[in-house]
């Protein structure tokens with residue numbers, strides 16, 4: 183769809199909850215069911231042009247065209263892996279910023295990895311986004327638009343989005359309201375109807391956000407970037423640890439498990455010679471003992487200008503062996519998309535450098 187500049191006062195329909203949309207059309211003197219019809223056009227039929235919403239009266243279509251829009255994102259760059267299974271797209275937002283979204287195709291699922299902020303304030307040293315600084319939060323509409331882009335693309339191939347992970351640029355729990363609204367909208371049964379358990383929020387460990395997530399939903403998955411088993415090392419690799427040290431983080435994770443009955447996924451980016459020792463593995467076992475969880479070991483993505491390298495394969499397997507012996511469920515994750523710069527923020531960095 184053409185990326186026409188819109189007056190600022192127009193409303194992005196993707197920024198509204200269904201209740202808000204219902205109130206809007208009621209304010210226009212329309213019956214409530216019109217809101218459901220519009221919702222279905224936008225989230226189920228994936229239409230953005232009111233002219234195509236043929237079961238709406240002409241006057242309503244005109245008003246939608248004048249006062250609202252559906253905030254699609256403009257593609258500025260796309261990279262596809264050699265095997266065609268991973269695709270990364272850089273989108274331009276309406277204010278000219280660049281965000282990234284990744285599609286990962288598996289045998290039985292299509293996972294969209296979504297950004298929640300432009301840049302990131304956390305500043306993890308091995309992350310391209312962290313090196314670019316924080317610009318602003320994304321709106322709920324901009325978050326949903328990333329998923330709807332791939333919903334449409336996959337629909338053209340007779341497939342659909344099966345999972346959404348908030349694991350792209352930014353820290354989703356620092357943009358909780360917009361992230362939560364986007365999840366609710368994408369989950370709504372009249373629209374995309376993506377099951378609530380198909381969403382995962384990935385965090386570096388924002389303790390109040392984890393607690394709020396546990397209170398809001400017993401269904402959304404939680405992934406925590408652990409990366410180190412003690413505070414001294416984690417302070418270096420995940421600077422937010424100085425605010426929310428491991429003891430607080432693990433307490434919040436236990437609260438999440440108690441409230442939801444779901445396991446926590448811990449992401450552990452293995453960095454050669456930094457956090458991949460036998461001692462680190464043994465400390466990780468101690469830290470997670472008794473907690474319902476799963477650990478994903480991910481060899482760190484090389485980032486230009488950053489000295490961190492992934493460990494050799496034998497070291498990764500040794501680390502895994504110690505965790506498994508300690509009865510911590512552990513998977514070594516494939517570094518999918520390394521060749522397409524799928525480490526978060528790397529494509530944005532490339533686009534901005536052009």
Ligand code: SF4
Pocket residue numbers: 302303304305306309310311312313350351352353386526
């Ligand atoms: S890894 Fe995540 S939290 Fe850390 S700087 Fe990158 S985007 Fe931010």
